Amino acid sequence: MPAPLPPPEIREALRRGAVIPAMPLALTADRTLDERRQRALCRYYADAGAGGLAVGVHTTQFAIREPRHGLFRPVLELAAEELDRADERRGRPMIRVGGVCGGTGQAVAEAEMLRSLGYHAGLLSLAALARDDDRARLDHCRAVGEVLPIVGFYLQRAVGGPDLSHRFWREFAGLEAAVAIKVAPFDRYRTLDVVRAVAESGRDDLALYTGNDDQIVLDLVTPFRVRVGGGWVERRFVGGLLGHWAVWTSKAVELLDACHAAAGADRIPTDLIRLSAPVTDANAAFFDAANGFKGCIAGLHEVLRRQGLLEGLWCLDPDEGPSPGQLDEIDRVYRSYPELNDDAFVAEHRDAWLGG
Numbered sequence: 001m002p003a004p005l006p007p008p009e010i011r012e013a014l015r016r017g018a019v020i021p022a023m024p025l026a027l028t029a030d031r032t033l034d035e036r037r038q039r040a041l042c043r044y045y046a047d048a049g050a051g052g053l054a055v056g057v058h059t060t061q062f063a064i065r066e067p068r069h070g071l072f073r074p075v076l077e078l079a080a081e082e083l084d085r086a087d088e089r090r091g092r093p094m095i096r097v098g099g100v101c102g103g104t105g106q107a108v109a110e111a112e113m114l115r116s117l118g119y120h121a122g123l124l125s126l127a128a129l130a131r132d133d134d135r136a137r138l139d140h141c142r143a144v145g146e147v148l149p150i151v152g153f154y155l156q157r158a159v160g161g162p163d164l165s166h167r168f169w170r171e172f173a174g175l176e177a178a179v180a181i182k183v184a185p186f187d188r189y190r191t192l193d194v195v196r197a198v199a200e201s202g203r204d205d206l207a208l209y210t211g212n213d214d215q216i217v218l219d220l221v222t223p224f225r226v227r228v229g230g231g232w233v234e235r236r237f238v239g240g241l242l243g244h245w246a247v248w249t250s251k252a253v254e255l256l257d258a259c260h261a262a263a264g265a266d267r268i269p270t271d272l273i274r275l276s277a278p279v280t281d282a283n284a285a286f287f288d289a290a291n292g293f294k295g296c297i298a299g300l301h302e303v304l305r306r307q308g309l310l311e312g313l314w315c316l317d318p319d320e321g322p323s324p325g326q327l328d329e330i331d332r333v334y335r336s337y338p339e340l341n342d343d344a345f346v347a348e349h350r351d352a353w354l355g356g
Contacts, residue, residue, distance in 0.1 A: 006095075006121060006149050010093060013051055014095060014207045015238065017238030017239035020050065020051060020054050020209070020242070020245070021246040022241065023060055023246060025060050025061045025075065025315075031315075031318070034310075035078060037311065039082055042083065043353040044309060045246075046083075046094065052094050053079060053096065055096075055097070055119075057099035058099070059243040059246055061297065061316050063317060065101070066316075071316075076098060076117050080096070096119040096120045096121075097151060098121075099123050100144060101125045104143050106128075108144055111144050111147040112148075120149065121180070124141060126140070126162060130162040141172060144177075150177050150178055151241070152178060152181035153184070156187070159293060164190075169181070170200060174203075183219075184211025186212055194208070195208065195226065198235055208238060209240055211241055214284075216242070217275055221259050221262050221268050222237075223263070236263060239256060240252070243297075244283050244286065246304075247286065247307075255279070281337070282337060282340055284329070286330065287299055287300075288322070290326075298322040298326070307343055307350070
C-alpha cells in the first residue's frame, strides 16, 4: 500500500519553503483553554504571512495529551477550524503540521487523529525511543508513515532528543512518507549529518526546515555542498518550523523572504549575515538559554502577553514559568533590537483577531 502524501499544492509549498510557527497554548488564569485568545493566535499567524502552523508540538505543551487536561483534540480541532477560515480568506492553503509523540501505539493513534482532522503531516518526535536502536526507530517511522505523511525531527539532547546517526537519516530519507525534516539538534556536526544524508539519498523533494534556534539565519543562507559520487550536490534549508517564529512572526516572514532572495544572488548581503547574531540573541532571551531552556515556553508567552495576545504566562504545569532574570533579558533584547519586533503590526490588528 503506497504511503499517504499531502496534496500537490502542499508538497510544493513545503519544498518552496515557509514560516511555520509552533503554536503556543493560550490558557486562562485557572489553566483552562482560552479559546478566544487561541483563535486570535491562529489569526495572527495567518495574517502575518506564515505559510503553515504546527500544533500539538513542544511549544503547545506536551501535557495537553494528559487525560486530566484533555486538550489535545480540542486544540487540534480549534486550529483546524481557524486554518479553514484562513485558507478561504487567503485563497491558498496553509501547511498543517501536528505533533506526534510517544511509543508506536500512541504515535499511530495521534497520526490517525491528525489525518481525520485534515492535517497534512505529523512532526514525529523520537524522544520516547531514546533507548532504541536505529532499526526500531525506522520501524516506528514506517508505522506512522502508513497513516500520515511525516516530518522527521532531530530534537536537541537538552530537551530529550536522542542522538540520531547519519545512517538513520540516510534510511529515513528513503521513506516515501517522509516529506520534510526539522533539523534541531543545536549542533553543526549533527546538522551536517542530516544534510549529507538527504543529499546522498538523491531526493530533491525532501524539504529541510531549520529548528536550530542558535543558527536560524545561517542555516537559511548557507548553500550546503555535499560530494556525492563524482560530483557535488547542493542542498538548502528552505524554511523554519520554530517556536521562535511563534513571536514577531511578520518579521520572520520578512526574514525568510530575504533569505530566499539571497539564495539566488551571487553574494549574501552583509546586512543579512549581520542579522544572525541579533536573532540568536533574542532567541536566547525568549528560550532561556542561560538556564538550560527551562523558561522557553514562558518566554514566548511573555512576548505575546506584552503584545496583548495572551493574558498571562500560565502553563499547564503551575511550576513552569520564567527563570530568574529572564524577563530582564527580554527587556534587553527589546531595547537592543527594536527592528526585530512586530508590535506595531500586532497592535493594528489585535482587536480584530480577538473579536471573533
